Amino acid sequence: xxxxxxxxxxxxxxxxxxxxxxxxxxxxxxxxxxxxxxxxxxxxxxxxxxxxxxxxxxxxxxxxxxxxxxxxxxxxxxxxxxxxxxxxxxxxxxxxxxxxxxxxxxxxxxxxxxxxxxxxxxxxxxxxxxxxxxxxxxxxxxxxxxxxxxxxxxxxxxxxxxxxxxxxxxxxxxxxxxxxxxxxxxxxxxxxxxxxxxxxxxxxxxxxxxxxxxxxxxxxxxxxxxxxxxxxxxxxxxxxxxxxxxxxxxxxxxxxxxxxxxxxxxxxxxxxxxxxxxxxxxxxxxxx
Amino acid sequence: xxxxxxxxxxxxxxxxxxxxxxxxxxxxxxxxxxxxxxxxxxxxxxxxxxxxxxxxxxxxxxxxxxxxxxxxxxxxxxxxxxxxxxxxxxxxxxxxxxxxxxxxxxxxxxxxxxxxxxxxxxxxxxxxxxxxxxxxxxxxxxxxxxxxxxxxxxxxxxxxxxxxxxxxxxxxxxxxxxxxxxxxxxxxxxxxxxxxxxxxxxxxxxxxxxxxxxxxxxxxxxxxxxxxxxxxxxxxxxxxxxxxxxxxxxxxxxxxxxxxxxxxxxxxxxxxxxxxxxxxxxxxxx
Numbered sequence: 001x002x003x004x005x006x007x008x009x010x011x012x013x014x015x016x017x018x019x020x021x022x023x024x025x026x027x028x029x030x031x032x033x034x035x036x037x038x039x040x041x042x043x044x045x046x047x048x049x050x051x052x053x054x055x056x057x058x059x060x061x062x063x064x065x066x067x068x069x070x071x072x073x074x075x076x077x078x079x080x081x082x083x084x085x086x087x088x089x090x091x092x093x094x095x096x097x098x099x100x101x102x103x104x105x106x107x108x109x110x111x112x113x114x115x116x117x118x119x120x121x122x123x124x125x126x127x128x129x130x131x132x133x134x135x136x137x138x139x140x141x142x143x144x145x146x147x148x149x150x151x152x153x154x155x156x157x158x159x160x161x162x163x164x165x166x167x168x169x170x171x172x173x174x175x176x177x178x179x180x181x182x183x184x185x186x187x188x189x190x191x192x193x194x195x196x197x198x199x200x201x202x203x204x205x206x207x208x209x210x211x212x213x214x215x216x217x218x219x220x221x222x223x224x225x226x227x228x229x230x231x232x233x234x235x236x237x238x239x240x241x242x243x244x245x246x247x248x249x250x251x252x253x254x255x256x257x258x259x260x261x262x263x264x265x266x267x268x269x270x271x272x273x274x275x276x277x278x279x280x281x282x283x284x285x286x287x288x
Numbered sequence: 289x290x291x292x293x294x295x296x297x298x299x300x301x302x303x304x305x306x307x308x309x310x311x312x313x314x315x316x317x318x319x320x321x322x323x324x325x326x327x328x329x330x331x332x333x334x335x336x337x338x339x340x341x342x343x344x345x346x347x348x349x350x351x352x353x354x355x356x357x358x359x360x361x362x363x364x365x366x367x368x369x370x371x372x373x374x375x376x377x378x379x380x381x382x383x384x385x386x387x388x389x390x391x392x393x394x395x396x397x398x399x400x401x402x403x404x405x406x407x408x409x410x411x412x413x414x415x416x417x418x419x420x421x422x423x424x425x426x427x428x429x430x431x432x433x434x435x436x437x438x439x440x441x442x443x444x445x446x447x448x449x450x451x452x453x454x455x456x457x458x459x460x461x462x463x464x465x466x467x468x469x470x471x472x473x474x475x476x477x478x479x480x481x482x483x484x485x486x487x488x489x490x491x492x493x494x495x496x497x498x499x500x501x502x503x504x505x506x507x508x509x510x511x512x513x514x515x516x517x518x519x520x521x522x523x524x525x526x527x528x529x530x531x532x533x534x535x536x537x538x539x540x541x542x543x544x545x546x547x548x549x550x551x552x553x554x555x556x557x558x559x560x561x562x563x564x565x566x567x568x569x570x571x572x573x574x
Binding site for chain 2: 050102108217268
């Protein structure tokens with residue numbers, strides 16, 4: 001009885017498959033970093049920037065497809081270029097919204113040209129699908145270790161930045177009078193954001209890295225006010241969502257159309273949205 | 289002279305019937321985008337302007353799966369998304385709610401595409417649009433919705449402007465801010481749905497943001513800014529259409545490049561004018 005239920009819940013072969021093992025490792029690493037960086041991104045009101053970075057990465061990845069280099073470097077290279085450019089162009093908060101928009105639209109234009117060439121002039125007709133929707137089960141095993149190292153670098157950067165970043169996110173004026181170099185902190189945080197977003201874009205697809213960044217953080221921020229608790233909660237939500245989604249996606253191979261399975265990203269966004277709506281309705285009722 | 293003329297406007301640019309549709313369609317769309325864009329930039333809702341077309345992509349994917357009219361699905365998804373963003377962002381911050389709404393719709397789009405297994409080229413034209421593939425029937429619907437949106441924007445003009453610039457003041461004067469905002473979001477959704485099939489998911493947004501942002505650097509009077517924004521966006525659309533017809537490259541690319549160029553030029557000019565004024569003031573004081 002119990003084994004039957006377990007078999008239903010966790011389809012047979014789940015833990016034997018190397019793809020699933022890789023997916024679980026990469027998924028966890030990406031979810032942890034995204035959840036932590038995401039909290040700061042939400043506090044600083046950089047959800048739009050975080051989303052834009054994923055699109056810059058998609059443009060870079062299309063360029064990488066054209067040049068025939070590893071898409072990881074396309075993602076990160078273009079992300080850094082666009083992210084730092086965006087940070088320099090938009091000094092005031094009012095300007096930031098529009099400059100992010102303009103940079104993004106330019107990058108998307110460039111991306112459309114690249115993809116036009118990729119799909120018409122090369123044989124890689126599936127490139128747009130891979131770049132935008134990626135599949136965590138199909139990640140090239142050779143990049144697993146690179147991704148892990150880069151994620152560690154990102155986390156280290158955040159640990160070093162922690163106090164000045166926190167102060168300048170919450171109260172920039174006070175940070176300024178205390179002598180925190182605001183521009184440097186902002187640029188360094190942008191680099192951390194770039195590394196995080198681009199890697200989750202590579203693993204989960206450019207269109208869906210946003211949800212890993214913003215979702216867990218937005219949920220955690222609604223639930224608690226203390227930063228340490230927020231970070232932990234955010235990581236917890238991110239990890240649980242990721243694991244659940246991978247398992248569900250693996251199970252979904254039994255749903256129609258049989259054999260291909262539903263995308264992991266679909267489960268990630270549904271679970272996050274469900275979480276958020278429940279918590280949203282509870283917290284708004286409470287505050288009234 | 290004639291050579292130059294035919295190089296700029298290759299034969300058939302104005303005579304082919306599908307090009308006629310493209311000219312009319314892109315003009316309607318550019319006027320609407322310029323108008324809506326003014327408010328988008330003023331309210332700082334570039335993210336929403338980006339999220340609406342991208343989320344509606346799920347609608348287009350759904351239409352491909354269920355074999356229905358794409359425009360109908362785009363309308364349903366764009367307006368639905370606008371309402372959802374309005375609902376989630378009711379208290380304070382729009383951006384996290386927008387991001388979540390967008391991500392959810394994209395996930396849905398990914399599922400639709402995965403299940404229907406549309407060929408890669410199909411996705412390509414969903415994402416980047418196809419200005420040369422507008423039917424006469426689409427033009428009629430586009431025109432009707434475009435006209436409706438523009439008239440509604442004119443009716444909403446004063447309360448919306450007030451609520452965008454001075455929300456507190458507007459509330460004190462009894463402007464129903466929540467209703468005004470939701471109406472604006474719905475109008476932006478309608479605009480998105482008709483712009484999208486032409487310029488594509490990813491670049492609807494260029495046409496909404498860049499011309500209006502360029503106009504905001506040039507003038508501070510709302511009516512001037514709106515007219516200028518419409519002029520810029522028409523210019524962008526027309527030039528892009530010409531070059532795209534000549535080269536066969538995606539229209540979206542040219543829209544993005546030209547719009548960015550116009551923005552860069554007006555930002556640069558605004559800066560240099562400001563600097564000149566400051567210098568004049570300083571020398572006057574001395």
